Amino acid sequence: MPKKTITLLPETERILSQMGEQIKNARLRRNIPQDLVAERAGISRATVISIEKGSPSVAVGCYAAVLHALNKLDKDLLLVAKDDELGRKLQDLDLTVAKRVR
Numbered sequence: 001m002p003k004k005t006i007t008l009l010p011e012t013e014r015i016l017s018q019m020g021e022q023i024k025n026a027r028l029r030r031n032i033p034q035d036l037v038a039e040r041a042g043i044s045r046a047t048v049i050s051i052e053k054g055s056p057s058v059a060v061g062c063y064a065a066v067l068h069a070l071n072k073l074d075k076d077l078l079l080v081a082k083d084d085e086l087g088r089k090l091q092d093l094d095l096t097v098a099k100r101v102r
Helices: 010-029 034-041 045-052 060-069 073-079 085-094
Strands: none
Touching (some): 010 045, 034 060, 060 073
């Protein structure tokens, strides 16, 4: 079966690359080897290497597992889309006001 390729916008690729770099820096600051991170996250060392490169083919669950293995950094994932200002404005525009019935 041929490997599935993922096409991303350049901005998304840049974000993934930056996230991978930040994960690698967090691991290095904690002085934790890739093997130990992989063991704690329940994934292979090759997957950890791919995550640190910002690979888009790695499942988001693996990214979360690595963040958790780095002393529970996965709690920051709750900040994703937390303050969706545009979404709130669009939602407010679509709200209808109920009329009173006598």
